[in-house]
Amino acid sequence: MWKIIRDAKIDEVMFFVPHAEEVSTGLGTDAENEEMVAILAPIFERLREASIAPSINMWWTVGFSDFLSLTRNLHDRFNFRWAVNLDGRESASIACPQDPSWCAQIQRMYRTYARLKPVRIWIDDDVRMTQRADMQCPCFCEVCLGAMARRTGRSFTRAELLKGILADPPNPVRNAWFDFQEELERGIVSDLAKAVHAESPSTRVSLMFSMLEIHWAEGRRWPALVKALDTPRPHLRPGIGPYTETTAYGIAAG
Numbered sequence: 001m002w003k004i005i006r007d008a009k010i011d012e013v014m015f016f017v018p019h020a021e022e023v024s025t026g027l028g029t030d031a032e033n034e035e036m037v038a039i040l041a042p043i044f045e046r047l048r049e050a051s052i053a054p055s056i057n058m059w060w061t062v063g064f065s066d067f068l069s070l071t072r073n074l075h076d077r078f079n080f081r082w083a084v085n086l087d088g089r090e091s092a093s094i095a096c097p098q099d100p101s102w103c104a105q106i107q108r109m110y111r112t113y114a115r116l117k118p119v120r121i122w123i124d125d126d127v128r129m130t131q132r133a134d135m136q137c138p139c140f141c142e143v144c145l146g147a148m149a150r151r152t153g154r155s156f157t158r159a160e161l162l163k164g165i166l167a168d169p170p171n172p173v174r175n176a177w178f179d180f181q182e183e184l185e186r187g188i189v190s191d192l193a194k195a196v197h198a199e200s201p202s203t204r205v206s207l208m209f210s211m212l213e214i215h216w217a218e219g220r221r222w223p224a225l226v227k228a229l230d231t232p233r234p235h236l237r238p239g240i241g242p243y244t245e246t247t248a249y250g251i252a253a254g
Contacts, residue, residue: 005052012053014122015040017113020059026072026093027060027105033112044116055120056113057208061106061192063094065132072133078105083131084141086158093133096141097184106188107195114199121196121203125210125239127188129181129218138181138218151176178219185220190228197230206235 005013018028018036028036044054066072073092075082080095080102095102113121129138138144140158149155152173156164164173193205207229209215215222226234 005050010052012055012119013047014055014057014120015043016057016059018059024059024064024072025077026063026074027078028109029077030108030112033109037112037116040116044118053119054116055122056116056118057122058110058113058124060126061109061123062097062126062128062188063091063131063133063135064126066093066134078102080105081141081143083135083139084144085135086137086140086162088140088158089134091131091133091135094131094135094139096139096143097129097188098139098143098147103188103191107191110192110195111199114196114203117200118203120206120235122237123189123192123205123207125208127185127192127207128210128214128220129185130214144180147180148176151180181218182221182224185218186225186228189225190230193228193230202232204232204234205229206237208237208239211239 004010017040018032019025040054047054071092074080075092078095078101081099083091083094083096085091097103110121126132130136131138140161145156145158145161148161161173161177164171165177167173189207196203196205207225214220226236
């Protein structure tokens with residue numbers, strides 16, 4: 001790695017933590033995160049001595065898609081309230097975004113890596129309410145259905161709520177749903193930024209963002225979301241140009 005850094009005159013190195021892509025077992029445990037911080041601390045020091053900025057990319061916060069060779073089940077690692085899809089099936093790896101235990105876990109994880117004082121901590125594009133893995137939709141657990149009942153003044157089954165969201169405008173149910181999803185995502189981002197800045201006020205909490213159709217599906221409001229990243233001024237980055245998302249069923253249907 002050091003030869004590549006020198007030869008390419010790289011001025012910043014970003015580390016995906018605590019693991020990534022097909023070698024990732026999912027959300028990092030406290031022990032995994034502490035182990036990775038111990039590994040990175042001397043590397044960060046050496047980079048700074050060479051005037052190279054060290055950064056962090058949090059690989060798994062909400063959750064990513066399964067690989068055919070790696071379908072993750074986190075039930076033996078965490079005691080979360082798990083997200084529920086439109087069919088009423090509980091996720092094996094994605095937590096309900098309103099679960100206090102999950103919120104505490106991810107905030108603790110971000111604080112742990114902030115101790116390294118990275119110049120940037122990147123939130124990856126999994127922080128979105130249209131969830132991946134075995135979900136492929138937002139959470140429709142009883143707690144989330146209850147939140148929509150309070151917002152609209154009426155109760156819904158999952159099927160009724162979906163029908164209400166997809167109805168033609170003017171559509172107060174869809175408006176309430178977009179408000180709900182936007183507040184969930186913005187709240188998560190805000191809490192993560194506060195967790196980082198409690199340990200490292202100078203770290204820029206930055207955001208990778210997903211494809212535009214995901215933004216439209218969850219009513220994302222960019223000015224409020226960027227403001228939630230707090231100061232100093234954050235950076236934003238898109239996915240790579242040819243990146244797309246689908247499922248095995250979608251490929252077969254195509």
